[in-house]
Amino acid sequence: MAKVNVFIKKDYIDKLGDAPILVEYNHEGENWRFNTQLKANPTLFGCVFDPDIDLYKLTALTTLTPARKKRQLAHNAVLKSIQEKLSYIIEVYTTNKIAPLPALIERDYTREENTSTIKSKSVNDWYDEFIKCKEGTIGDGINAYRATWRHFKNFNSKNQIFFLQDITKAKLEQFKDYVKAQGIKGAGIHKQFKNLRVFLNWIETEFEEVEVPSCYKKINVKARYGKPIGLSVNQFLQLYNVDLSAFPELQRTRDLFVFGVSIGGTRHGDLKRMSESFRKHGYTVDQGVITYFERKTGNEHQEVLVNRFGQEILAKYSKFPYVPTNQRMNANLKSIANKLKWFEIKFLPRYNEYGKLVTVEEVPLKDILSTKFMRKTAATIDNYLGIPIKTSMSRTGHKTFDAYSRYVDINKESMEAANNKWDEMFEKASDSRPEGA
Template identity: 25%
Template sequence: MVNIKFLVRDVDAETEQTIYVTARFGRNDKLMYATPLKVEPLFWDGNKQRVKNSKYCVNKDEINGALTSIESKVNLFIAEAATKGEPVTKNALRNLLDTHYGKKIAASCDFHSFFEEFIRLCDTRVSPRRGGQTIDYKTKREYARTYYYIQEYEKNRGIRLEFRNITQSFFNDFVAFLQGLGLSTNTIWHKTVSLKAVMKAANEQELTDNTKFQLFKNVSEESQAIALSEAELDLLAGFDFSTSPRLERTRDLFLVGCWTGLRFSDFTRIREENIKDGMLTIQQQKTNDFVTIPLHSVFIHIWEKYAGKLPANISNQKFNDNLKDMCKEAGINERVMKSITKGGKKQTTIYEKWELVSSHTARRSFATNLYKSGFPSISIMSITGHKTEGSFLKYIKVSKEEHAKMLMTHWQKNGGLLKVM
């Protein structure tokens, strides 16, 4: 009888360790299978073979759920083999685990069946970057949209694609097709990135030896998203929304994001246990990294206003809709020019600022305002998670005029500006 166990090899390590699935097939034959799941040994219970129920391990439920899922699948596999009188071999168990974790896709040998199965398995395929969590719904949705456009392309061209057809000439024609539909450069970029991910997976599973996709050039353009200044944030903080509880709650939650720099998925789940000694510590959902941020006076005011329970029971879409209503009512109406490439042609449109506000504006405003205040970029990046200063400088929204004023202020402080003409 084959039984599986979960273990962490180095229980004394201070960094995250891989969780292994192990099983014995006789005295000298053992499977040691590395899952994509990782945990700090401090939180691992070797006896229970699960992550401890600690409030400091934010993703414990996701990891334990993933372990229970694979345990159930393996036990079912073993039971079905027993009813058939078939032995469970090490290779059979490894293949099952490979399929479960998305390393191998069963019964898929052509481009279309592989693409469809690749999308379906997003619900169980684990992302190493997300600390044992499955692929998020936005990524799965992007794969599905890409496959939709692949099928539309085939209808338009009167063809059916196979792995061997994914060449540079196809890629160029596919991009031209998407441009003809009026899609923006960045939307097309998402589709080409998704296609390359599918082809990479097919190569890893040896379903095709076509590697021409590796030469495809994904083209994107810099985001022209906005940030709100500290003056605009002060305007929002002081605006009377008492006649609209919906907008008041949205305003307060938005300001929490603006003064913590957290993503919507993080600032909407701040709890009392995240607050200690004037600091906010939370494990970011997207990157799985911990971040510590000092509490701003605006945050403290809002925290006390709601007695430590922020108004977070709202979807991202609804929050974005409310934000636009909120900023419009408060008079955040500076005219902003935004250019975007659609259908291969640059289009410029003038908006009022409230039309462009979204939940991510909070995080971008946090980084931009800190940078403008002279706070070191490297320290801001430790909170926002940007890996290079180049990517960080593209992220913040500081105009050429604002850069010039920052330089002027620097010279004035250091005696380098003797006279203003």
């Protein structure tokens, strides 16, 4: 005899104290069990059969908060839909005098399962699927999305937002206040909402049948960044030429930095992976080109030409230098900057989430030199040398001009170069001007 049973699997409790809700179908000694993707705390809820509606449902074991009551109602709506669908399929088999074997019921139930379960997915389920999808394409860049989700789950620990339709402008404003309370400021707040926007846009693009609330587009969060700081041509050459032969570790760090800048400004993680590959498989200057993929974005750098700065460094070592940790490399770069007496003051503005200036920090260049300067220095020198923007963007890996422009430091050196061009044009104009004009 065909029988459907719904129950909370109490021996699978997660960190929040929730257990999965399973459905089991039995017929003549065979069974089929599946996870509804719903969860309930077994100390708060029980799953019982209600003879009035002839269905299983969640019932409260104690007084519930409004949020938990709302979650109970949402779960029961999904359970009702699942059981009604199963009953319909079983009835069709019985009417047609076909044995409703579990294997057959499973086949027909899962035939349209994607459509029916997509709409009943929780926000947690959606985000888990989003992370799995992105993991294979952007590598380490997934950490930013994971961090945003950790903030969101901590904020939403009482499950006020369970389904997509629960996302409202008011709730997102509360999330913004929560993020600010964690000490995240300015562009950092914008980053959290940018990640949420990417997540929701992904659902909207991949699953057209799902209605995604548009309220996230109305949250007033503005990204405003300070002026980029990269080494000027003269500073880069000072770094390149400084004698560090008495400090082998500092010399290796300098050479790695120069190499990274010379090929377009790699991130530390990409440079480290490149080093591991070269040390394992070898590299000769005669190859002349490098191909690598950015872990953060997945962007491809296909056959990057190695200029003479890079070639000289590759020829200098029998084996490509080992890239130290980002922390160690930053400490070494600051030591080098201190030896170069880079006391020039740099101004670091801080903005709030609305783009309004809050403070301006004054720090010497020697205290802020880091691996992040590789990309900014590459873009800054490309601009100074007059390399076409599209070519420079291909070297740095930026896809949009807005993102690229945040890495170009228009410093005094580049302004003087521009002024010299104007002076040259003035001289030409003066030479061709008639006397007395």
